[in-house]
Amino acid sequence: MKIARDASHASGAPSSRGQAKLARFSLFWRLLSQNLMAMVGLGVVILLAVVALLGPVLSPHDPYAQDLAVRLMPPNMSYWFGTDELGRDIFSRVLHGARITLSIVVLVAVIAAPFGLILGCVSGYRGGWFDLAIMRITDIFLAFPRLILALAFVAALGPGIENAVIAIALTSWPVYARVARAETLLVRSANYVSAARLQGASSWRVIRRYVIPMCVNSMVVRVTLDMAGIILTAAGLGFLGLGAKPPSPEWGAMIANGRQYLFDQWWLATMPGLAILFVSLGFNLLGDGLRDAFDPRG
Amino acid sequence: MLSLKFVGQTLVIAAVFLGPVNCWSATPTNILVMAKSLDDLITLDPAEAFEFSGTEIIGNLYDRLFEANRVGPGEPTPSLAQSWSVSEDGRSYEFLLKEGPVFENGRPVSAFDVVFSLRRSVILNKTPSFILSQLGFTKQNVGARVRAIDARRFVLETDRDYAPSLVMNILSSAMTSIVDREVVLAHEQDGDLGHEWLRSHSAGSGPFRLHRWNVGEYVMLEANHEYPNASTKIERFVIRDIREPATQRLMLIRGDIDIARDLGPDQIAALAEEPGIATWSAPQARIFYMALNQKNPILALTQVQLAIRYSIDYQNIVRHLLPGRAEVHQAFLPKGFIGALKETPFVLDTARARRLLIEAGHGKGFSIKADVRSDPLALQIAQAIQASLAEAGIVMDLQPGDGKQVLTKYRARRHDVYLGYWGPDYLDPHSNAAAFARNVNNANDAVDKTLAWRNSWEIPDITRRTDEATLVRDPSDRAEAYRKLQRSLQTNSPFIILFQERALFAMRKEVTGLEVGLTADQIRYERVSK
Structure with missing residues (x-):
């Protein structure tokens, strides 16, 4: 028995599914952890998650508490990032804003990615008129710049965080559908898929068990790389007054408020701007690293 | 084609990034440039304009019978009107016009022009028409109730015995501005009483006349030196449509403009230390x-x-x-x-x-x-x-x-x-x-x-x-x-x-004479100089 296992190990063939998964993950982690930039990105994303979770505990002031007497204070010992036009602590607001940003990002990912994934896989697997119709619909969506389309949706739905999430999700799914379809076209005529079909597996089962798992990797990479775009779109909507409503400390809205003070009180717009930069960069670096790790040939 | 505004903005952006390179650019002494957001400017026809920018410009292009007292509350002062009397029953007003005021083409202002202008505002029935028609005028009766006696006298009959101060105050509003009947009628299309033409032209007797309105860029006014009491040495008064207050502020500091109109309290406070710039409020x-x-x-x-x-x-x-x-x-x-x-x-x-x-x-x-x-x-x-x-x-x-x-x-x-x-x-x-x-x-x-x-x-x-x-x-x-x-x-x-x-106003220190009343149509440029 012992000899056999060793033999199997030596030949590289895993003896169970679990082991195969573990082996794959360890290879993936080795590749990822060698990539310094990706680890920086991962660190930023983890930091965002921690701040979003613990923001209320970490923030030194109430992000909504106004004190007109200390408005527009430059960064100092008690207000690390300074105060805004209503005397609110910008540091606390940036921390609280992390939660809003993270929830937008997660919600969009949870809504748009599975929807795009399933639609793309079905479309690629079935082909024919269904494929044609879906792809033309994605063409229509992709023809518009993303922010403009999101703007149109929010204008129709009414301003607010929930509607901003819906609008961004509506503009994100076509990309995922395209990616999933491309991957599906590669695997749909593979031998193992044909084998499953010959054994009598239904289309849905084939898609679910044999096609979707093959698409997940590129999907994860794509979604991670998109996170920065989602954050920027959300901030853009907030900046234009169509995202979060005041007094919500959404980063884009904070920049919009700080815009008029840029010459004299730079910190109003700069601090949330840096937060957006930092987090977007983190997601991008992580996405790049994930892509390299999932597909070492690329 | 590059628009002036685009060039202006590019320069401003360049100025910000290049830092304090010396590119001082004062405006010519006989031209005054004011920056103001003109995003609400849609018409310059006095019978139609109801927006802040529109009525402000109209106030400088046209005269009215009365002018609001800019010094204190109370009775408006006569402008085109010289004197007036009201009948026993308080419903009939007779006005005598001043001798001397002329339109921009040199034609004297007559009672026929006044009657035409008042009737026109009621008949066109645009947004501000209620101001005048609340005195009991309708399209049908205004012809009979507002009528000229001779070239200098006319009669106005109201439906009730309103307080005279109400009537005078109404006759000082921008929508009762007096337009040149002959010029306006010469540009009439399909019985519109010259409305389409007057939206982007002027035909008044005010201290300025409209030289050019480039939508989204600027409105250029030309001084009418015949205007009584005009003491301005300015040949042209240019209102540049600059909507971003930060841009206005930079242009003011650089001397590209003489007056900035849309600065907020925090920006005004920041300008206090700037030499050569005066700030005030009214x-x-x-x-x-x-x-x-x-x-x-x-x-x-x-x-x-x-x-x-x-x-x-x-x-x-x-x-x-x-x-x-x-x-x-x-x-x-x-x-x-x-x-x-x-x-x-x-x-x-x-x-x-x-x-x-x-x-x-x-x-x-x-x-x-x-x-x-x-x-x-x-x-x-x-x-x-x-x-x-x-x-x-x-x-x-x-x-x-x-x-x-x-x-x-x-x-x-x-x-x-x-x-x-x-x-x-x-x-x-x-x-x-x-x-x-x-x-x-x-x-x-x-x-x-x-x-x-x-x-x-x-x-x-x-x-x-x-x-x-x-x-x-x-x-x-x-x-x-x-x-x-x-x-x-x-x-x-x-x-x-x-x-x-x-x-709030921020201006170059050498600019004087901008007069500001309580409403937009009382912001007057005629005594501005620098």
Whole structure:
């Protein structure tokens, strides 16, 4: 028995599914952890998650508490990032804003990615008129710049965080559908898929068990790389007054408020701007690293 | 083609990034350049214009029969009119015109032009036409009721014996500007009384004439040196349509413009240390107010209304957010108007507000939605009010929107709370009284959709008192009638008046002579020089 296992190990063939998964993950982690930039990105994303979770505990002031007497204070010992036009602590607001940003990002990912994934896989697997119709619909969506389309949706739905999430999700799914379809076209005529079909597996089962798992990797990479775009779109909507409503400390809205003070009180717009930069960069670096790790040939 | 504006913005951006390279660029001495957002400018026809930018420019292109007294409240001063008399029954006015005023082509202003202009405003029936037609004029009868006697005399017959001050004040509003009948009729198309042409041309007797209006870029006015009392050495007055206050500020510092009109209090404060630049402010008739829709049963309770009045930190908002930009004012007539009420009985008193809410049966508080225009200053005020209301237990959910969106909702009576500005349409107390204290028919399909109507405030008694005040002929009795109305609305109405605005100006130090009255049509360029 012992000899056999060793033999199997030596030949590289895993003896169970679990082991195969573990082996794959360890290879993936080795590749990822060698990539310094990706680890920086991962660190930023983890930091965002921690701040979003613990923001209320970490923030030194109430992000909504106004004190007109200390408005527009430059960064100092008690207000690390300074105060805004209503005397609110910008540091606390940036921390609280992390939660809003993270929830937008997660919600969009949870809504748009599975929807795009399933639609793309079905479309690629079935082909024919269904494929044609879906792809033309994605063409229509992709023809518009993303922010403009999101703007149109929010204008129709009414301003607010929930509607901003819906609008961004509506503009994100076509990309995922395209990616999933491309991957599906590669695997749909593979031998193992044909084998499953010959054994009598239904289309849905084939898609679910044999096609979707093959698409997940590129999907994860794509979604991670998109996170920065989602954050920027959300901030853009907030900046234009169509995202979060005041007094919500959404980063884009904070920049919009700080815009008029840029010459004299730079910190109003700069601090949330840096937060957006930092987090977007983190997601991008992580996405790049994930892509390299999932597909070492690329 | 590169637009001037684009070049300007590029230069500004370049200037910011290149730092203090010396590219001083003063404007020529005989041209004055003012930067102002002209985003509301849609027409320059006096019978149609109802916007701040439009009426301001019209005020400088045309003369009216009377001109508002820029020094203090009270009777307007005659401008084109020399004298007037009113008949025994108080319904018939006879006016004598001054001899001498001429239109921009040199033709003397006659009573025929005056009669044509007044009739034209009524017949065209554009947005501001109600100002004149409320004296009882209709398309059908204006021909008979406004008529010329000879070249210098004309008669105006009203339907009731209104207070003469009301009639004079109406005849000082921008919509009664006198246009050149011959020139306007020469450009008539399909019986439009020259409306299409006059939207982008001028035919007046004012201190300036319109040289060119490039939409989105600039309006250029040319001085009329024949104009009496014009002391300006300026040949051209250019209003550049620059919408970003930060850009205006940079251009002012660099000397690209002489006057900046849209700077906020914080930017004005920052300019104080800048050499060569003077900043000042002047009172305006515009007020900032909060309106509570009476369709909401909670907001209809008197104690709740009072509680809200006591939950606003008027003084601190003005001191910190609006220094030089506004003052606390709590009655619907702005200071400078006949009968304006200066009492400000309300201050922040959260404990009292809480007691009032308990009395009203809402001790646990409640939540309401407030619509507000998403301009930076209004949003700041709204957020400050939101915070102090929260202390009293009232959760106010802010719904910012663009001006059109917010107003559409307000006019459809679909709001809970509306926060916004109100500027009188003409310089008579009736202008604001008719808006705040008059609601003839509270039905959804009413014709008169006043502010009281918008908030579904049914007030037969107050409406009657407002109408009666227009008939009080003695000036001091009339002022007292309005003071009484204001006192009653101050404590018991869906309107919470917060501030009276001031306009902020930043100019190069060498510029003098810009005259500013309470309303946009009283901002005059004719004595500007540098």
